[in-house]
Amino acid sequence: MERQELFETLYLEMYHKLVGYAARGLEGNLDLAEEAVQDTFRIFWVKYDQAAASPNVRGWIVNTLKGEILNIRRTRARMANLVAQLSATPQVVTVARDEHGLDVEYGDLGKDPDYQLLCEFALEQRTVKELAQSRGITIPACKKRLERARKRLRKYFEEMDGSGHLSVTSERTMKERGS
Amino acid sequence: MGDSKTTWNPNYRCFDAMTTEQLEQLLRADLDCPEVDALAPETILYILDVLGRRKGEDPQGEETAREKLAQCRALYLPCDDPASLYDWEEKEASPPAEVPRRKPRLRVIRRLGLVAAVISVLFATLLAAQAAGVDLWGMIVRWSDETFHFSYQGDGPSSSWIDGQEELEGLALKEYLPRWIPKGYAVEEIQTYELNDQSTAIITFSGENLPTLYLSVDVYEDLEQMQHMTFEKDDAPVQERRLSGGTVYFYTNGGYEHSIYQCQNVVYSMSGDITQETAIKVYESTEGGMYTTTHVGGVSSIPGVQMYSK
Numbered sequence: 001m002e003r004q005e006l007f008e009t010l011y012l013e014m015y016h017k018l019v020g021y022a023a024r025g026l027e028g029n030l031d032l033a034e035e036a037v038q039d040t041f042r043i044f045w046v047k048y049d050q051a052a053a054s055p056n057v058r059g060w061i062v063n064t065l066k067g068e069i070l071n072i073r074r075t076r077a078r079m080a081n082l083v084a085q086l087s088a089t090p091q092v093v094t095v096a097r098d099e100h101g102l103d104v105e106y107g108d109l110g111k112d113p114d115y116q117l118l119c120e121f122a123l124e125q126r127t128v129k130e131l132a133q134s135r136g137i138t139i140p141a142c143k144k145r146l147e148r149a150r151k152r153l154r155k156y157f158e159e160m161d162g163s164g165h166l167s168v169t170s171e172r173t174m175k176e177r178g179s
Numbered sequence: 180m181g182d183s184k185t186t187w188n189p190n191y192r193c194f195d196a197m198t199t200e201q202l203e204q205l206l207r208a209d210l211d212c213p214e215v216d217a218l219a220p221e222t223i224l225y226i227l228d229v230l231g232r233r234k235g236e237d238p239q240g241e242e243t244a245r246e247k248l249a250q251c252r253a254l255y256l257p258c259d260d261p262a263s264l265y266d267w268e269e270k271e272a273s274p275p276a277e278v279p280r281r282k283p284r285l286r287v288i289r290r291l292g293l294v295a296a297v298i299s300v301l302f303a304t305l306l307a308a309q310a311a312g313v314d315l316w317g318m319i320v321r322w323s324d325e326t327f328h329f330s331y332q333g334d335g336p337s338s339s340w341i342d343g344q345e346e347l348e349g350l351a352l353k354e355y356l357p358r359w360i361p362k363g364y365a366v367e368e369i370q371t372y373e374l375n376d377q378s379t380a381i382i383t384f385s386g387e388n389l390p391t392l393y394l395s396v397d398v399y400e401d402l403e404q405m406q407h408m409t410f411e412k413d414d415a416p417v418q419e420r421r422l423s424g425g426t427v428y429f430y431t432n433g434g435y436e437h438s439i440y441q442c443q444n445v446v447y448s449m450s451g452d453i454t455q456e457t458a459i460k461v462y463e464s465t466e467g468g469m470y471t472t473t474h475v476g477g478v479s480s481i482p483g484v485q486m487y488s489k
Contacts, residue, residue, distance in 0.1 A: 008248065012241065016240055018227075020230070020231070024206050035264070042264075056220065056221070058221075059220035060220075068263050129255075132254075
């Protein structure tokens with residue numbers, strides 16, 4: 001059976017069953033469950049050769065979905081923790097260097113677009129598809145933005161020692177202060 | 180390309196008798212289990228099928244699925260990253276390259292303490308036999324059948340497959356197990372359950388380049404419990420062969436071959452790609468079988484057991 005044909009056949013056969021299964025693992029959240037299934041079939045498409053070579057294609061898909069559900073749970077929990085920690089950290093206006101060597105100004109996190117993105121993802125339970133559509137970007141672009149937001153804000157948090165003071169002084173900050 | 184639909188396991192019938200809540204609990208618990216104790220994907224799909232049948236068909240189902248398929252193609256497929264959208268860590272989350280054909284992981288059922296509930300629900304809620312004025316062994320189920328002639332020839336029995344099986348040590352039902360299994364097969368797994376009035380052994384046999392063979396043996400202390408057994412079949416006619424100890428019934432369900440042999444208070448069922456002659460030989464090597472067969476015709480019975488078509 002051709003790739004397209006098999007993809008469509010299995011999708012139509014398994015979609016509702018798999019959404020029901022995913023919803024049970026994601027506390028009844030149907031939007032997340034649907035995204036889990038959509039991403040599962042996306043991975044099936046990307047890894048078609050591997051899946052098609054499997055002695056049990058449907059089993060391969062079920063196992064992929066299981067992994068997806070666990071990924072969703074784990075990632076959301078971690079992001080929720082990160083956001084909660086950031087929210088509890090006093091914010092200061094300062095300047096530091098990020099991993100790309102560019103000066104990044106950390107100001108009011110509440111207005112930071114990356115922070116907002118993570119909040120919507122972690123605390124409002126929005127799917128990657130919803131976040132992408134609300135920002136007018138593609139799903140892969142949204143995933144990249146989420147990853148970048150996580151890295152950036154984690155670095156922000158690591159550089160704060162909890163007291164609102166930057167633990168590592170940047171050159172630019174020292175120059176501006178005339179040190 | 181392989182497909183889980185080419186295999187079937189008679190152990191799955193226990194899921195048909197579980198309540199919806201029990202099945203839901205099983206699925207939820209499975210996601211929190213260590214992988215070694217997790218349900219096989221075939222088992223998960225079977226449970227989902229059971230739940231889906233109970234829920235009933237959604238008239239909009241196919242249309243909805245097609246809409247979602249269109250969305251999948253438009254929004255998700257353009258992302259060619261093999262990792263999950265939610266995998267932001269170091270390594271990508273990927274399924275095993277090959278999903279081995281596994282037995283259903285009924286250890287999860289044990290862990291949930293559902294074994295007693297499974298067996299009791301299976302036999303306590305099915306249709307009762309019309310027993311008024313009819314001997315228990317003489318209960319009749321009528322269906323169209325075909326007659327045929329069978330003569331047995333074969334090797335003598337060998338109970339060597341039972342030797343050394345720790346799961347069977349000390350169990351009373353060990354004496355009811357067949358002494359002969361087809362050449363080339365060995366025990367792959369044994370699962371046993373014991374209730375007050377019933378003992379069950381589910382044995383998986385496998386062999387190199389041979390289709391997997393499943394045998395279930397139920398020994399009843401309470402004959403009234405036995406009469407509630409129900410086996411699902413499709414519309415194909417049931418074939419029968421009478422042994423001196425009882426009758427063997429051959430039937431199909433969903434394209435798979437099954438057989439049942441009832442001898443007094445013991446019910447054997449087998450599933451696997453084996454001939455009727457081979458199945459007969461297995462049954463004849465049990466305590467109730469005596470290596471002779473007779474021609475069978477007319478209306479047949481399986482005392483205490485009902486069969487219904489889907």
